[in-house]
Amino acid sequence: xxxxxxxxxxxxxxxxxxxxxxxxxxxxxxxxxxxxxxxxxxxxxxxxxxxxxxxxxxxxxxxxxxxxxxxxxxxxxxxxxxxxxxxxxxxxxxxxxxxxxxxxxxxxxxxxxxxxxxxxxxxxxxxxxxxxxxxxxxxxxxxxxxxxxxxxxxxxxxxxxxxxxxxxxxxxxxxxxxxxxxxxxxxxxxxxxxxxxxxxxxxxxxxxxxxxxxxxxxxxxxxxxxxxxxxxxxxxxxxxxxxxxxxxxxxxxxxxxxxxxxxxxxxxxxxxxxxxxxxxxxxxxxxxxxxxxxxxxxxxxxxxxxxxxxxxxxxxxxxxxxxxxxxxxxxxxxxxxxxxxxxxxxxxxxxxxxxxxxxxxxxxxxxxxxxxxxxxxxxxxxxxxxxxxxxxxxxxx
Numbered sequence: 001x002x003x004x005x006x007x008x009x010x011x012x013x014x015x016x017x018x019x020x021x022x023x024x025x026x027x028x029x030x031x032x033x034x035x036x037x038x039x040x041x042x043x044x045x046x047x048x049x050x051x052x053x054x055x056x057x058x059x060x061x062x063x064x065x066x067x068x069x070x071x072x073x074x075x076x077x078x079x080x081x082x083x084x085x086x087x088x089x090x091x092x093x094x095x096x097x098x099x100x101x102x103x104x105x106x107x108x109x110x111x112x113x114x115x116x117x118x119x120x121x122x123x124x125x126x127x128x129x130x131x132x133x134x135x136x137x138x139x140x141x142x143x144x145x146x147x148x149x150x151x152x153x154x155x156x157x158x159x160x161x162x163x164x165x166x167x168x169x170x171x172x173x174x175x176x177x178x179x180x181x182x183x184x185x186x187x188x189x190x191x192x193x194x195x196x197x198x199x200x201x202x203x204x205x206x207x208x209x210x211x212x213x214x215x216x217x218x219x220x221x222x223x224x225x226x227x228x229x230x231x232x233x234x235x236x237x238x239x240x241x242x243x244x245x246x247x248x249x250x251x252x253x254x255x256x257x258x259x260x261x262x263x264x265x266x267x268x269x270x271x272x273x274x275x276x277x278x279x280x281x282x283x284x285x286x287x288x289x290x291x292x293x294x295x296x297x298x299x300x301x302x303x304x305x306x307x308x309x310x311x312x313x314x315x316x317x318x319x320x321x322x323x324x325x326x327x328x329x330x331x332x333x334x335x336x337x338x339x340x341x342x343x344x345x346x347x348x349x350x351x352x353x354x355x356x357x358x359x360x361x362x363x364x365x366x367x368x369x370x371x372x373x374x375x376x377x378x379x380x381x382x383x384x385x386x387x388x389x390x391x392x393x394x395x396x397x
Contacts, residue, residue, distance in 0.1 A: 002028050004395075005181065005190040007172050007204060009033030010043035011148075012374050013196035014155040015386035016395075020194075021162045023396045029164045030190075032183060034171035039152035041273075042198050043379065045343030047223070047253050047264065048148045049236065050074065051377040052089070052140045054109030054116055055248070061360040063112045065381035065388065070142055072383045077146060080154050083256040089143035089236035090124065092133035092327055101240035102138050115142055131237050132329045143236060147256050148379060172197065175207040179367070192395060195370040199272040199346040205370035210363040214372055215292060217349045217356075218272050223253070223263030223340040224320060230335030233260040237327050245302055246347065246358050246375060250314070250323045262324040262336055266345070267311040268293055268304075275342045292349060301354040348373035362389055369393045 004020055004027055006013050017031050035041075050073055053066030077084040093099050109116040117139040119127065124137045131137065160166055171184040180189045195204045199218065205211035226233075237252040247266040254260055270289055273280035296304035314320045321333050348357040360381075361373035371389060378385070390396055 002030050002188065002190045004029040004192050004194065005188055006031040006194045006196060007181075008196035008198055008201075009035070009038035009156065009166065009168065010041065010196060010198050011039075011152050011155065011379050011382045012198075012371055012386060013194070014038065014152065014159055015382045016194050016196055016371075016389055017159045017164045018155065018162065019387045019390040020396055021159065021164055023390065025162070027396075030188065031159070031164055031166050032170040032172065032188070033166070033168045034184075036169050037153075038156045038166075038168070039149045042343060042346060043152045044149040045221075045341060046148050046376070046379060047261070048145045048255060049253060049380075050144045050146060051380045052109070052114050052116075052142045053112050053377070053380075054105050054114045054138075054140065055241065055243075056112065057108060058111040060358070061385070061388075062358075062377060062381065063108070065384040066377050067112060067114050068384045069377070069381040070144075073146070073151070073380065074142075074144060076154075076383070077151070080158075082150055082154055083147055085145045085254060085256045087143070087145060087235050087254045089140040089238060090119065090128060090131050090133075091138040091140070091238045091240060092124070092131055093135070093137065093240055094326055095134050098240040099135060101243070102136065104243070105138060105240070109138075114140075116140055128235050128237070130232060130234065130328050130331055132327060145236070145254060145256050151379075172200075172204055193368040194389070194395060195368065196374070198374070199344060201346070201370060201372050201374075202348070205363065205372060208368045208370065210368075210370050211372055213350060213352050214348050214357070214361070215288065215351055216272065216346050217289060217292060218269040218274060219247075219345040219347055220267045220269045220274065221264035221343045221345055223261040224317065224336045225338045225340055226260045226333075226335035227338060228335055229254070229258055229260045231260050231331050231333060239327055245307065246356055247307075250320065252324060252327065260335075261340065262320065263340070264343070265311055265314045266307070267314070268308050269344060272346070273344065275344065292351065296354060299354060302356060345375055347375055360385065362393065364393055366394070369395055
């Protein structure tokens with residue numbers, strides 16, 4: 001009998017294990033992960049950006065945890081000697097209309113206590129001549145990049161040092177009796193369960209009577225890489241996002257290894273692990289997701305039809321580079337030749353309102369807790385968010 005069982009070896013599940021163990025050091029705990037190692041999905045297939053926290057409205061959980069999470073992960077990298085690129089970020093505007101978007105981001109940043117600086121076009125040109133803006137840009141000094149796989153594996157190492165048992169290659173199959181789950185390696189009895197299964201969090205939650213109004217819709221993200229950074233990017237360069245949806249638009253990212261990237265896409269996928277071709281095809285998932293994506297397409301809820309059509313065009317490399325090129329001054333794009341491994345964003349959809357849920361969502365009772373929506377900036381927010389899950393849901397009693 002375990003005191004706690006955690007499903008999911010991503011950055012959130014690992015940090016929830018850490019948070020529980022810090023509060024209950026003598027607790028007997030097991031974390032199960034269906035893959036042979038951690039970071040095989042969203043936690044290892046993201047941009048690696050530590051966000052500063054100025055995109056989110058002040059009343060959101062994302063605003064509450066991102067600024068603190070950014071600082072704590074930067075410290076974690078120093079303490080554990082992980083690579084980090086303190087390359088900052090600029091958000092640029094293409095026209096006067098987008099200036100208003102920049103001003104809204106600055107307003108949100110001020111409310112959230114995030115360090116931001118206005119740069120006029122001349123100052124931007126002096127600091128980052130590769131970036132282009134209309135009149136002014138926002139400078140975020142605390143934005144950084146890390147290796148997400150390296151960081152996630154380090155959290156696994158940390159919790160194992162704390163005494164947490166980690167079982168990889170162990171899949172959740174079903175709920176057994178009260179206080180038991182059935183896995184691919186037999187039953188596990190527990191007092192409390194935390195579901196941080198990412199792409200499958202909603203399916204598992206429904207076994208426990210939760211996620212009744214939600215379903216996860218997958219979106220595929222890929223980057224175009226310049227492995228030697230022939231483009232000469234020196235900072236992350238982002239556009240003004242459409243704040244009506246949770247995607248930040250095509251941008252330039254400077255990775256810890258020195259490579260630069262353009263992306264990501266946000267292409268609607270047709271099953272949860274729809275990375276390449278028919279790989280991992282799941283018929284029941286295909287039917288369910290196609291049903292909801294069909295409704296979104298027909299109604300054009302939150303501009304889904306327009307988003308889907310524009311995202312599919314990004315498979316054309318010349319169009320992808322043209323979108324990115326609007327943010328820069330005659331940048332050398334010849335080095336952008338290789339596509340990254342695809343990632344899948346597990347985006348929660350409210351099936352009653354047909355809206356993509358913008359904030360973190362957690363449901364549960366005294367026996368089980370379910371992290372249903374942990375999309376970007378979940379990695380950045382992972383340390384304080386996990387602690388909030390444990391404390392606000394009474395996980396440790």
